[in-house]
Amino acid sequence: MKLVVIGFGQCGSRIADEFARLNRRARTQRGIEIVTGAFAVNTDAADLSGLATIKADYQHRILIGGRKTSGHGVGKINELGAEVAREDGDKVIDAIRTARHFFETDAFLLVASAAGGTGSGAISVMAQMIKERYMDKPVYALIALPFEHEEQNEERTTYNAATCLKSVSTVADAIFLIDNQRYVRKDFSIRNNLAKINATIVEPFYNLLCAGEEKKNKYIGAKVLDAGDILQTLVGWTVIGYGKTPLSLIKFPFERTRDFRKKSTETHKGIMAMDAAMSELSVKCKPVDAGRALFLLTAPVKEMNMSLAKELGDYLKDIASDAIIRNGDYPRGGGSLDVTVVLSELSDVDKIRNYYSKAAEFIHDLKSRQVDVDSKRREFEEASKNIPTLL
Numbered sequence: 001m002k003l004v005v006i007g008f009g010q011c012g013s014r015i016a017d018e019f020a021r022l023n024r025r026a027r028t029q030r031g032i033e034i035v036t037g038a039f040a041v042n043t044d045a046a047d048l049s050g051l052a053t054i055k056a057d058y059q060h061r062i063l064i065g066g067r068k069t070s071g072h073g074v075g076k077i078n079e080l081g082a083e084v085a086r087e088d089g090d091k092v093i094d095a096i097r098t099a100r101h102f103f104e105t106d107a108f109l110l111v112a113s114a115a116g117g118t119g120s121g122a123i124s125v126m127a128q129m130i131k132e133r134y135m136d137k138p139v140y141a142l143i144a145l146p147f148e149h150e151e152q153n154e155e156r157t158t159y160n161a162a163t164c165l166k167s168v169s170t171v172a173d174a175i176f177l178i179d180n181q182r183y184v185r186k187d188f189s190i191r192n193n194l195a196k197i198n199a200t201i202v203e204p205f206y207n208l209l210c211a212g213e214e215k216k217n218k219y220i221g222a223k224v225l226d227a228g229d230i231l232q233t234l235v236g237w238t239v240i241g242y243g244k245t246p247l248s249l250i251k252f253p254f255e256r257t258r259d260f261r262k263k264s265t266e267t268h269k270g271i272m273a274m275d276a277a278m279s280e281l282s283v284k285c286k287p288v289d290a291g292r293a294l295f296l297l298t299a300p301v302k303e304m305n306m307s308l309a310k311e312l313g314d315y316l317k318d319i320a321s322d323a324i325i326r327n328g329d330y331p332r333g334g335g336s337l338d339v340t341v342v343l344s345e346l347s348d349v350d351k352i353r354n355y356y357s358k359a360a361e362f363i364h365d366l367k368s369r370q371v372d373v374d375s376k377r378r379e380f381e382e383a384s385k386n387i388p389t390l391l
């Protein structure tokens, strides 16, 4: 599957940059393309120049809102992010057409954080513009949710998240949810941590996007998971997970014989990888709430067999009992057995529901606070009523 990836704001741009890096890896390791164009859009000129892989010209690193923000961001006011996108969105639409193999693109992936200003505000406006312009291609969003400490310290964070998620859910065909907090690794410095987090966020997409693009026979699975399967799976709220089991983990003396024990070992490794993928889902959710799901098994060809794929399918069906499940196998890789899982069409996500109710409280508090402020101001002005001015 081939994507045009467009990042908005600081977080979105960095993750889009990571997708550009993923494409470079696919090209050098596997000789295939998975990203037909990568773009970064921001109101902050300095952030754009800090990217590594996205082409460093004004058509790929696109500055918007120059007049309103003088290139310094919108300071977490996502209404301003949305306004700037409405005014300058055409710059992005024009740039997309320059993507090298644009006609081969299967879908758009728009990326932003929910809690900032630029990305949070711009992503839904741009999703709408792109959908109107390119009606035949689905538009997906990938949204990074704030860290716990950001939610605790700042009401605006929750408010931005709620308005961003609601808006984007009304226009995008599917929304990948990414909970930053679940990617925290305490032993890295913040800068490295974000870089590490971004690499971990995009990793599950590598095999998923590559599997259907392989041209060489030996890398084509018994059941290929191609763009069609992915497009059919992605609807509404979506999470993604990825797990791997090293193949050297469990060694039996009869490793090379095709006996029962070998088969059950493989199945065991497969289930372990799927378990890892399910416990590393990008946002906590209940698999029974999924209406659609897919899994991809990636492993060296000698490690795969039909019963393994069937066992994994049964296993997923047990925990995501209401989902239509699609699957595929991808004979690639060396030392591990990898499983990518996508759960989509989720009917409920606790975390989002929480944002909605907290933001509603915040709006209510804000209104009553405003009434207090107004009456205090009136009293204050009243006190100066009989004082002459010098102007």
Ligand SMILES: Nc1nc2c(ncn2[C@@H]2O[C@H](COP(=O)(O)OP(=O)(O)OP(=O)(O)O)[C@@H](O)[C@H]2O)c(=O)[nH]1
Pocket (backbone or CB within 6 Å): 008, 009, 010, 011, 012, 014, 015, 043, 044, 072, 073, 074, 075, 076, 077, 112, 113, 114, 115, 116, 117, 118, 119, 120, 144, 145, 146, 147, 150, 180, 194, 195, 197, 198
């Ligand atoms: N995963 C991830 N999250 C990030 C990254 N950079 C910022 N964030 C998160 O994104 C949110 C802040 O949004 P930004 O993307 O920095 O904001 P922006 O869209 O540039 O908007 P303004 O700076 O307000 O104009 C916070 O929740 C951060 O934790 C990143 O590189 N990776």
Ligand SMILES: [Mg+2]
Pocket (backbone or CB within 6 Å): 009, 010, 044, 047, 073, 074, 116, 118
């Ligand atoms: Mg910014």
